Amino acid sequence: MKSYAPSRSSLLMAPALAWLTALMVVPCALVLALAFFRRGIYGGIEYTFTLENFGLVFDPLYAGIFLNSARIAGTATLIAVVIGYAAAYAIAAAPRRLQPVFLFFAVLPFWSNYLIRTYAWIVLLNREGLITQLLRWFGYTGEPPSMLYTEGAVIAGLVYNYLPFVILACYAPLSRLNPELAEASRDLGASAMTTFRRVILPLTVPGIAAGAVFVFVLSIGNFVTPALLGGGRFQMIGNLVYDQFLTANDWPFGAALAMALIAIMLLVLTAQALAADRAAGRIAEAKGGADG
Amino acid sequence: MSAPRTLLAIDKVSKNFGRVTAVDGISLDIRENEFFALLGPSGCGKTTLLRMLAGFETPNDGRILLDGRDIARTPPNKRPVNLMFQSYALFPHMSVRANVSYGLEMERLPAKEIRSRVDAILATTELVALADRKPEQLSGGQKQRVALARALVKRPRLLLLDEPLGALDKKLRGAMQLELKRLQHEVGITFVIVTHDQEESLVMADRMAVLRDGKLLQCDTPHAVYEHPVDRFVADFIGVMNFVPGRATDDGVLAADGARIVGTVPSTLAPGAAAVASVRPERIRLFPSAQTANRVAGTVEALAYQGLDLQLHVRTALSQKPFLVRVTADAADRRPVASGDAVELGWDAVDVRIFAD
Amino acid sequence: MAERSPATRRTLWLVLSLVFAFLYIPIAVLVALSFNQGGLPTVWSGFSLKWYASLAGNAAILSAALNTLIVALVSTAIATLFGTLLAIGVEIRRQYGSGLEALIFAPMIIPDIVLAIALLSFFSLLDFTLGLHTIILAHVVFNLAFVCSVVRARLKSFDWSIVEASADLGASAITTFRRVTLPVILPAVVAGALLAFTLSVDEFIIAFFTSGAGRASTTLPMQIYSMIRFGITPEINALATIVMAVSITALTLSQRLNRGVIGQ
Ligand SMILES: Nc1ncnc2c1ncn2[C@@H]1O[C@H](COP(=O)(O)OP(=O)(O)O)[C@@H](O)[C@H]1O
Numbered sequence: 001m002k003s004y005a006p007s008r009s010s011l012l013m014a015p016a017l018a019w020l021t022a023l024m025v026v027p028c029a030l031v032l033a034l035a036f037f038r039r040g041i042y043g044g045i046e047y048t049f050t051l052e053n054f055g056l057v058f059d060p061l062y063a064g065i066f067l068n069s070a071r072i073a074g075t076a077t078l079i080a081v082v083i084g085y086a087a088a089y090a091i092a093a094a095p096r097r098l099q100p101v102f103l104f105f106a107v108l109p110f111w112s113n114y115l116i117r118t119y120a121w122i123v124l125l126n127r128e129g130l131i132t133q134l135l136r137w138f139g140y141t142g143e144p145p146s147m148l149y150t151e152g153a154v155i156a157g158l159v160y161n162y163l164p165f166v167i168l169a170c171y172a173p174l175s176r177l178n179p180e181l182a183e184a185s186r187d188l189g190a191s192a193m194t195t196f197r198r199v200i201l202p203l204t205v206p207g208i209a210a211g212a213v214f215v216f217v218l219s220i221g222n223f224v225t226p227a228l229l230g231g232g233r234f235q236m237i238g239n240l241v242y243d244q245f246l247t248a249n250d251w252p253f254g255a256a257l258a259m260a261l262i263a264i265m266l267l268v269l270t271a272q273a274l275a276a277d278r279a280a281g282r283i284a285e286a287k288g289g290a291d292g
Numbered sequence: 293m294s295a296p297r298t299l300l301a302i303d304k305v306s307k308n309f310g311r312v313t314a315v316d317g318i319s320l321d322i323r324e325n326e327f328f329a330l331l332g333p334s335g336c337g338k339t340t341l342l343r344m345l346a347g348f349e350t351p352n353d354g355r356i357l358l359d360g361r362d363i364a365r366t367p368p369n370k371r372p373v374n375l376m377f378q379s380y381a382l383f384p385h386m387s388v389r390a391n392v393s394y395g396l397e398m399e400r401l402p403a404k405e406i407r408s409r410v411d412a413i414l415a416t417t418e419l420v421a422l423a424d425r426k427p428e429q430l431s432g433g434q435k436q437r438v439a440l441a442r443a444l445v446k447r448p449r450l451l452l453l454d455e456p457l458g459a460l461d462k463k464l465r466g467a468m469q470l471e472l473k474r475l476q477h478e479v480g481i482t483f484v485i486v487t488h489d490q491e492e493s494l495v496m497a498d499r500m501a502v503l504r505d506g507k508l509l510q511c512d513t514p515h516a517v518y519e520h521p522v523d524r525f526v527a528d529f530i531g532v533m534n535f536v537p538g539r540a541t542d543d544g545v546l547a548a549d550g551a552r553i554v555g556t557v558p559s560t561l562a563p564g565a566a567a568v569a570s571v572r573p574e575r576i577r578l579f580p581s582a583q584t585a586n587r588v589a590g591t592v593e594a595l596a597y598q599g600l601d602l603q604l605h606v607r608t609a610l611s612q613k614p615f616l617v618r619v620t621a622d623a624a625d626r627r628p629v630a631s632g633d634a635v636e637l638g639w640d641a642v643d644v645r646i647f648a649d
Numbered sequence: 650m651a652e653r654s655p656a657t658r659r660t661l662w663l664v665l666s667l668v669f670a671f672l673y674i675p676i677a678v679l680v681a682l683s684f685n686q687g688g689l690p691t692v693w694s695g696f697s698l699k700w701y702a703s704l705a706g707n708a709a710i711l712s713a714a715l716n717t718l719i720v721a722l723v724s725t726a727i728a729t730l731f732g733t734l735l736a737i738g739v740e741i742r743r744q745y746g747s748g749l750e751a752l753i754f755a756p757m758i759i760p761d762i763v764l765a766i767a768l769l770s771f772f773s774l775l776d777f778t779l780g781l782h783t784i785i786l787a788h789v790v791f792n793l794a795f796v797c798s799v800v801r802a803r804l805k806s807f808d809w810s811i812v813e814a815s816a817d818l819g820a821s822a823i824t825t826f827r828r829v830t831l832p833v834i835l836p837a838v839v840a841g842a843l844l845a846f847t848l849s850v851d852e853f854i855i856a857f858f859t860s861g862a863g864r865a866s867t868t869l870p871m872q873i874y875s876m877i878r879f880g881i882t883p884e885i886n887a888l889a890t891i892v893m894a895v896s897i898t899a900l901t902l903s904q905r906l907n908r909g910v911i912g913q
């Protein structure tokens with residue numbers, strides 16, 4: 001390879017890069033541009049420059065939706081990380097030959113249809129759903145509890161949908177951890193809990209961060225889960241963008257909202273990259289031990 | 293024997309990668325039908341030189357003449373030269389037979405001829421029984437033979453081998469060294485082999501080139517390189533050598549402790565210049581006669597068997613490191629020595645080589 | 650890891666069981682109810698395949714399924730070709746800027762809704778007629794990225810010296826690609842294609858925005874979405890079961906072909 005092949009590599013990359021440029025970079029740039037125009041009287045676009053749309057993003061009404069979205073996404077992230085880390089830890093502790101099997105089945109639901117997975121929760125949570133029936137079976141006779149169309153339902157749906165990814169992200173560093181590190185910590189007199197807190201946890205932070213960023217980013221921009229499990233009562237940014245484009249017909253404001261979403265995403269990704277950099281030193285040491 | 297004909301002439305070839313000069317103005321002639329070894333420490337540019345011969349790197353400067361024609365810019369698939377890769381580079385999805393046939397298919401030879409030539413080379417390399425296996429089902433030695441067969445079947449003018457035995461264990465390596473030599477004789481193809489193992493090149497090569505930092509230090513027969521190294525580096529790199537540092541005099545080296553080592557001083561060394569006298573372990577005798585030109589007293593520090601022979605580490609006043617002395621089994625039986633014994637070492641002036649230090 | 654006490658081991662097994670219950674009970678209930686005889690979507694009243702039969706007679710669903718198949722097959726074919734070439738180009742070069750990395754990575758991380766509105770704005774600015782073809786154009790964007798990442802993962806452990814060996818033995822660049830490179834990475838290419846196919850079959854929001862109005866270009870996820878909004882029915886359960894079975898089969902196949910695709 002190396003010396004005589006690279007001349008051809010540009011040719012190989014050209015079609016794909018052209019596709020991505022024409023159908024991702026240009027459209028996204030267009031949305032960015034759109035955000036600086038005014039909404040036309042009949043819903044079209046008036047090509048005069050304005051910063052109004054971005055001002056509107058910070059209007060208490062919409063800023064409230066942003067905060068609400070961040071709170072819901074944050075709660076879902078926290079729960080998903082706690083459950084996901086515990087699951088990944090348990091998988092990494094399972095017998096070696098079972099680990100790939102567990103991992104496969106933990107991730108499998110993630111690749112089935114998102115709508116259907118969300119729909120499954122409607123079936124579970126609706127007034128005559130499984131949970132109500134279980135309660136009846138245990139002798140509960142009162143009104144069926146209202147679980148669907150609550151914030152809790154939205155959070156449950158988000159956790160359910162993105163949990164597999166957290167398991168995957170946390171499993172990677174856990175399975176690569178040099179077991180002698182934990183043993184060394186115990187040998188030096190640390191308790192199991194201290195060993196976990198001072199050795200295992202810090203070394204697996206990158207996995208946690210990757211998983212958390214993923215859940216947060218996908219949750220905050222989510223549209224389907226709030227629409228189906230929140231019954232439209234819990235607006236999140238995704239729904240707001242959707243409404244601007246398909247209902248309210250205010251594309252410039254929708255574009256500004258989308259850009260705000262991207263800005264949040266970039267912020268979170270940058271934070272993660274910084275955390276990963278800081279952790280890199282520790283990881284290199286731990287790996288060196290495992291390889292050497 | 294007729295006068296050896298030059299097959300490949302490497303003419304002032306240089307190659308640099310950015311700021312690193314991997315090959316620095318090397319000129320070499322490789323002769324028809326010889327077994328030629330490129331030897332040098334890791335990173336000295338051996339692989340780069342070989343890859344330029346195969347066509348995977350283009351020299352920044354100089355010419356590579358094959359049968360008098362400059363091929364420095366000919367692409368690899370258009371050269372009558374084949375390379376046996378350090379990693380063997382067997383096609384993992386093809387059987388042994390398919391791997392070996394591949395190169396002939398590229399020449400668009402008739403199926404019948406491909407078949408017969410492949411059968412023949414599989415027989416020569418003792419791979420007939422393995423013909424239907426995939427590379428992953430082969431041992432290291434078997435893979436190495438497949439890689440060799442795949443290159444040889446094309447009957448190249450020149451076969452290049454990059455550390456062909458590097459991945460094998462020591463014992464297998466010994467056997468394969470002889471095997472390679474036999475094969476080369478049988479197929480009558482010129483071999484250029486890269487190695488960092490000096491013993492290997494001494495065993496196999498008709499001629500060898502010693503490289504360091506991209507430069508050619510010496511090119512000669514193994515015997516000549518061993519007996520008459522051009523400088524201290526080559527003397528140290530090839531075989532085992534004892535060194536006595538000091539200053540050059542008219543007829544030898546004056547060691548730091550005042551002892552004189554007698555030997556022939558090269559004309560390039562002015563008297564008083566920093567110099568080092570050296571002698572091979574097998575040239576040193578224990579308990580020499582009084583006429584021996586160079587003698588020194590010492591204490592045996594350690595003994596180790598090397599095959600049947602015995603190697604002694606003898607502490608003397610001449611150098612910081614102990615002297616290494618090779619004693620044949622016979623001699624050791626006649627006059628046993630043990631650790632801690634006081635001994636005297638001696639060697640002749642003709643066995644001393646003197647270099648600038 | 651270090652030896653664990655029996656109590657710790659029991660706790661770990663308990664954690665695993667609970668997590669798997671959480672992941673699979675909702676799906677299991679859905680699948681079970683798709684075989685429910687009664688008309689109530691959530692109350693069990695005996696085994697029946699009648700909802701599957703009624704799906705087969707539902708013209709809207711069948712046409713949506715056909716649309717989905719067309720979109721998925723075409724976008725997968727394009728993305729597999731270009732994504733594989735991209736992966737090889739990137740891995741040969743090795744010294745690329747982080748800008749290129751970001752460009753290739755972006756389609757996997759950009760929120761669907763953003764890409765969806767971006768493409769809608771783009772297409773309407775150009776006065777493109779929306780339809781299946783615009784969905785295909787859009788789906789290739791993220792499918793490219795996924796195929797590329799699966800193939801690149803394979804190429805990380807690819808022994809490039811076999812490409813040189815092929816040239817050394819006299820093969821041209823194209824022959825080398827056809828006879829050496831492609832056969833060796835083929836499992837990853839197929840795995841990437843299966844992954845792309847599943848993603849395309851399941852994709853909802855981008856298709857929704859780029860399909861235009863009208864039934865003609867409704868895909869299965871769009872159909873399912875509108876059915877769910879209308880209310881839960883045993884028919885959706887049956888349809889959901891089929892769609893899930895298809896995705897899971899494709900993914901399992903992909904995983905077998907290319908150990909660890911899902912684990913990327
Ligand atoms: N493709 C390359 N890019 C940059 N530097 C290289 C490349 N190939 C070799 N080098 C450098 O050139 C020098 C010689 O390398 P090489 O020919 O592989 O040595 P050897 O085979 O003798 O160990 C080394 O310093 C090496 O790092």
Ligand SMILES: [Mg+2]
Pocket residue numbers: 338339
């Ligand atoms: Mg080398």
